[in-house]
Amino acid sequence: MSGGLLTETQIRRVVEMALEEDAPFGDLTSAVFVPEDAVATADLMARESGVLAGADVVVATFAAVDPRVQVQLDLADRDRFGPGDRIARIEGPARAVLRGERVALNLVQRMSGVATLTAAYVAAVEGTRARIVDTRKTTPGLRALERHAVRCGGGRNHRYSLSDAVMAKDNHLALLDDVTAAIRSAREQLPHTTHLEVEVDRLDQVEAVLAGGVDTIMLDNFSLDDLRAGVELVAGRAIVEASGGVTLDTVGKIAATGVDVISVGALTHSARALDLGLDMVISSAGVPGPGRQTTR
Numbered sequence: 001m002s003g004g005l006l007t008e009t010q011i012r013r014v015v016e017m018a019l020e021e022d023a024p025f026g027d028l029t030s031a032v033f034v035p036e037d038a039v040a041t042a043d044l045m046a047r048e049s050g051v052l053a054g055a056d057v058v059v060a061t062f063a064a065v066d067p068r069v070q071v072q073l074d075l076a077d078r079d080r081f082g083p084g085d086r087i088a089r090i091e092g093p094a095r096a097v098l099r100g101e102r103v104a105l106n107l108v109q110r111m112s113g114v115a116t117l118t119a120a121y122v123a124a125v126e127g128t129r130a131r132i133v134d135t136r137k138t139t140p141g142l143r144a145l146e147r148h149a150v151r152c153g154g155g156r157n158h159r160y161s162l163s164d165a166v167m168a169k170d171n172h173l174a175l176l177d178d179v180t181a182a183i184r185s186a187r188e189q190l191p192h193t194t195h196l197e198v199e200v201d202r203l204d205q206v207e208a209v210l211a212g213g214v215d216t217i218m219l220d221n222f223s224l225d226d227l228r229a230g231v232e233l234v235a236g237r238a239i240v241e242a243s244g245g246v247t248l249d250t251v252g253k254i255a256a257t258g259v260d261v262i263s264v265g266a267l268t269h270s271a272r273a274l275d276l277g278l279d280m281v282i283s284s285a286g287v288p289g290p291g292r293q294t295t296r
Helices: 008-022 028-033 055-065 094-124 143-152 179-189 203-212 224-234 251-255
Strands: 038-046 070-073 086-093 131-133 166-168 196-200 216-220 239-243 261-263 276-285 293-295
Touching: 008 055, 008 094, 008 143, 028 094, 038 094, 055 070, 055 086, 055 094, 086 094, 086 276, 094 131, 094 143, 094 251, 094 276, 166 179, 179 196, 179 203, 196 203, 203 216, 203 224, 216 224, 224 239, 224 251, 251 261
Parallel strands: 070 293, 131 261, 166 196, 196 216, 216 239, 239 261
Antiparallel strands: 038 086, 038 276, 070 086
């Protein structure tokens, strides 16, 4: 299960792409309605409860638009907030504030939605051994941000991509005549540091997979009874991951079967963007000096 920090390079790549998409030839509305020397102060406000993810992304967005924009963060990633809480104050040239508004909101709303949903899943398995992890079912281009958001919500990350771990699923196994031999052959080809995981969808597949020497065995779309039987059958010989159709209503029961990991695609493919808004506080003539980032 891969970890990793969200880097400035990853943030910058997404922000630049989003800003280019949103205003490829500039902001026509601000150009004709907002004086060039106008200064604005706006508050990033929460309109519902949640867990924050994406504070650095907000800062990076406005910095990319105009380095004179100042962002004062009142909350940090992983902090919880409620309706009416101020997350940040943004001050700077009014055109720049308006130029970065929608991109900053889109990203922080999306990330905070993922973090908030993840936190709910983590709370649902509290007291069990199970870890909640994400999957590769991420928004194209936003994987690094969404995986960071999962961590902000208390979850863990699965493999980042097809390149950093071996994970043989049903479509791979369907092409094999001898699963055990294929796993052993794969193990011989891999560096000793590479994690090897194999998915099964029936209990009678477990022994053949374990005989090959896997690190993790995924029990896909198993009933609760079969999950318990699978955990007992594996008996500590590999990490046991449960996957498939996991919901907030079922995750606690799945965790109680004794599995080690529960992978949840819904953390990223079904998270709702949280309701956050950028409320204009004041505007005036004049432009402030170089921008800064401050935290509480």
